Amino acid sequence: MNKKQKKMLGRIILSAILIVVLEQLPIAGMLRFGLFLVPYLIIGYDILIKAFNGIRNKQVFDENFLMAVATIGAMMVGIFGEGDYTEAIAVMLFYQVGELFQSYAVGKSRKNISELMDIRPDYANVERNGKLERVDPDEVGIGSVIIVQPGEKVPLDGVIIEGESSLNTSALTGESLPREAVIGDEIISGCINMTSVLKIQTTKEFGESTVSKILDLVENASSRKSKSEDFISKFAKVYTPLVCYSALALAIIPPLVRMLGMGLSPDWTDWIYRALTFLVISCPCALVISIPLSFFAGIGGASKEGILVKGSNYMETLSKTKYVVFDKTGTLTQGVFEVNGIHHNEMEDSKLIEYAALVESASSHPISKSLQKAYGKEIDRSRVTDTKEISGNGITAKVDGIEVAAGNAKLMNRLNVKYIDCHHVGTIIHMAINGVYAGHIIISDIIKPHSAEAIRSLKKAGIEKAVMLTGDAKAVAESVAKSLGMDEVYSELLPGDKVSKVEELLNIKSEKAKLAFVGDGINDAPVLSRADIGIAMGAMGSDAAIEAADVVLMDDNPIKIAKAIKISRKCIRIVYQNIVFAIGIKFIVLVLGALGIANMWLAIFADVGVTIIAVLNAIRVLFVKKL
């Protein structure tokens, strides 16, 4: 509790005691009024001052004004009635109790959520004159050497130059399995060093480090307001004046009608009392507080799971996702190509790989990388001469003076070499040596272990269509799509085609169903921004992905996509619950108040009680572990 809240608590207790004591005293008339005025002013003086200032500043319809009018009105009713001032003071008292509780609860939950997301390192250890010194991470320049002891947070991005250890990345990715790191590995800030001392050479300044980027993103996320929030703030602007005018009408019209039209007694006090009840209910706080709080909690809970949602508006869109479009490579598959088989060869496997690796050595294509990896030795480029790349076919070159050709079926046809087709799925590299067929090498991408499960859980979550886009060959694409249970697959697409394919899908789907595109953030930025919602995976360290996407998954496990959608749905569900609940209760109490059934106590509940329940409901969004 802060100072302001403690002071308020004191005022509440003092005036409550005074009321109880005054109630016991047998006094009447103006003296009674004067004595009761003391606890009233103790509890309500700030409200009265604020209401007065509000009128002076032409900001009439705020809650202070409402409470001031309602309680002063109730006091008046007391003077002209039976001298019952307790209700007026109690209304003010309970209003203040509610405000206090609300401010405490909101402050507390705000702090809890912020702490959840607090991955900010407080210091960095730098070695100076043989001694370890703690400095502000902001002061550490690029290329400095920092030391991270077991149990400490890595403060800046860098490369390990000494030591090896396990890292806990759960604060960043939500993944609890520790990650091993050795010399030469890149290391990102925000991880916790678990087992032994690491020396790290920094590669980024603190402001550019992963941890700062993430914090920035999450903190700004709740500034991008959702439609529900806009609706509520518009609603609040209309609601309060409307209720005030209704209260005024309620205080004047029915008594006049009774008096003039029906010849009955006007019952002024009764109707004014009803009107005052109206005023108490008219504060829109429950709505206005619980909606952003729900989103804030949702964003906080998601970030704990390694899912960064960049705005409340994206949370809303994500919850309406019905189409999920995947980029294959790096998203559903690991994006690392490996030699998976060598067939129909007469020479030794390793010899054939050696030839293939050498021929492809000039190319930067992933295929050439995987061949080099399979070869496993240093490539001696001087053995390769006369390299000719035939676009779309393959490469021919002389290795140690021997003619070697490596490429697809088209290349074999071109060279008039009879080849044997392969029934395996993957990229097939046919080899011809000295114009004679020498067998083929199959290179294929590996499907991530959780991909199939991820698609299944998306389907379970009610996703209508899972679509896969890829630049790969049709056979490869279809076999992957089939094994994963995709609904549609489009293959052999150039990067530009992916944008137009997504646009096509955007056109055929209904307006309400949203389309999410999932990519690895590498060269699919245009598609990420074109889709209703762009989800980038495996973003640890990739700035481009964090920049382009609306939702960023910190690790590359596709199962998180379903989780993100579930979290967003829970969040939106609670937002709607709160909207309906708060408006509903207020409306019911308004009607009951107008009919004279609801008294001020109930009105106070409709104001304060509803707020508290809505705030507690909003906090539920935080619990996302089991979704």
Added chain:
Amino acid sequence: MKKTYKIEVDCANCANLMEDAAKKTSGVKEAVVNFMTQKMNVEFEEGQDVSAVMQEVLKNCKKVEQDCEIFI
């Protein structure tokens, strides 16, 4: 130019009112108040004296909510 200020405000509706007040201040292009993080992001129009504009923003915010504070 954009700047972020730390603020102190107790109720969410008041935060909305502050946002409106800040938006209406001349020299301010766009303002967003984030109640949850207690921050105000202000985008200024070209060639404005930032500190003078912020004084004005604070004044306007105080008008709608006396309890608020902006740490300029």
